[in-house]
Amino acid sequence: xxxxxxxxxxxxxxxxxxxxxxxxxxxxxxxxxxxxxxxxxxxxxxxxxxxxxxxxxxxxxxxxxxxxxxxxxxxxxxxxxxxxxxxxxxxxxxxxxxxxxxxxxxxxxxxxxxxxxxxxxxxxxxxxxxxxxxxxxxxxxxxxxxxxxxxxxxxxxxxxxxxxxxxxxxxxxxxxxxxxxxxxxxxxxxxxxxxxxxxxxxxxxxxxxxxxxxxxxxxxxxxx
Numbered sequence: 202x203x204x205x206x207x208x209x210x211x212x213x214x215x216x217x218x219x220x221x222x223x224x225x226x227x228x229x230x231x232x233x234x235x236x237x238x239x240x241x242x243x244x245x246x247x248x249x250x251x252x253x254x255x256x257x258x259x260x261x262x263x264x265x266x267x268x269x270x271x272x273x274x275x276x277x278x279x280x281x282x283x284x285x286x287x288x289x290x291x292x293x294x295x296x297x298x299x300x301x302x303x304x305x306x307x308x309x310x311x312x313x314x315x316x317x318x319x320x321x322x323x324x325x326x327x328x329x330x331x332x333x334x335x336x337x338x339x340x341x342x343x344x345x346x347x348x349x350x351x352x353x354x355x356x357x358x359x360x361x362x363x364x365x366x367x368x369x370x371x372x373x374x375x376x377x378x379x380x381x382x383x384x385x386x387x388x389x390x391x392x393x394x395x396x397x398x399x400x401x402x403x404x405x406x407x408x409x410x411x412x413x414x415x416x417x418x419x420x421x422x423x424x425x
């Protein structure tokens with residue numbers, strides 16, 4: 202029987218790629234990629250020429266069975282997403298779950314995940330935290346926010362640039378204008394930036410400065 206490797210890829214700077222990740226991708230029989238065009242750039246940079254197959258949220262239910270069968274037949278499969286660690290706000294959970302159910306060995310390599318550097322650099326308490334990822338855009342959003350109002354741990358959110366200001370304004374409504382938070386964007390890229398302050402100050406900042414790039418919001422818990 203083969204094996205499934207979950208392989209983190211850089212969230213920005215290609216130099217964040219590990220030697221082990223490159224080795225695993227070069228030796229894999231098949232690479233599952235969230236977007237073959239995006240991953241193709243990464244693979245070309247590291248001279249990796251292995252077979253690649255599209256595996257994303259719109260087709261993963263259909264492809265999981267065939268992937269599991271290939272691994273059962275002895276193939277080694279590597280799973281990557283566009284950036285960061287697969288399964289963390291990215292496709293990956295379904296194929297990992299099915300491999301586990303079928304007794305297939307799953308190894309996840311340590312590596313890039315956007316929220317870790319954002320959390321550590323925030324200056325907010327990080328010995329305990331809760332990862333919320335992307336909030337529901339419509340249904341269930343208010344319920345989720347109400348459920349976090351009394352959260353004592355530092356909270357971690359992902360957000361897109363065009364929704365950031367709306368989300369920060371909503372955070373003021375639920376958590377109060379003085380609650381401390383940080384907004385990190387373009388982590389490990391040339392224009393990496395972390396803006397720190399109260400929610401009111403962050404709203405003021407991003408009302409003037411148009412946010413760009415991938416964004417991580419770190420929000421203090423109620424007692425911090």
